[in-house]
Amino acid sequence: GQNIDQPTEMTATEGAIVQINCTYQTSGFNGLFWYQQHAGEAPTFLSYNVLDGLEEKGRFSSFLSRSKGYSYLLLKELQMKDSASYLCAVRDRDYKLSFGAGTTVTVRA
């Protein structure tokens, strides 16, 4: 099974950078995903890491260290629309996802 930890809440100012950490313990690692979920809406895919290193997609980047069981999602040039929950999910060898409880990010003007 998976044990996934991420902070409950984070607050940052518009234009700033925020880093959301995720640690996991897994019995069979097969990829790590980050999803964004606005209040009352469905989760939407942000990023995917299966090898160690940094994946960059515009203002969002995700990093993975498999040996440390650690990932982070970096949000740059924060905008008000980035206020949402960010979900870390680990996939096992059976292609099933286990999700962390999510980190609620509040962007303030």
Next chain:
Amino acid sequence: IAGITQAPTSQILAAGRRMTLRCTQDMRHNAMYWYRQDLGLGLRLIHYSNTAGTTGKGEVPDGYSVSRANTDDFPLTLASAVPSQTSVYFCASSDSGGGPDTQYFGPGTRLTVL
């Protein structure tokens, strides 16, 4: 292309009643999933189906059943609803053809059991 649709959007249900949540995808994805999302607990997998005709149990399957008669539809049934099944239910699908195999989510069903 609609992607994934779920029905109903929301429902209030008396305890003991039977309820089926519907999920349909038009992306011809092989795999489909049902999750429930509760405050502070995140998304938890209820049941899944890797391909039409097969189903499997997730983390919290008790009190729920599923069927996968064809590729597009994956209904979730609560045989006798209980208040602890009050939650937001999300259906998801993925193309298990390799690569990221990203899961895409439907809009959700908000269920309240009284």
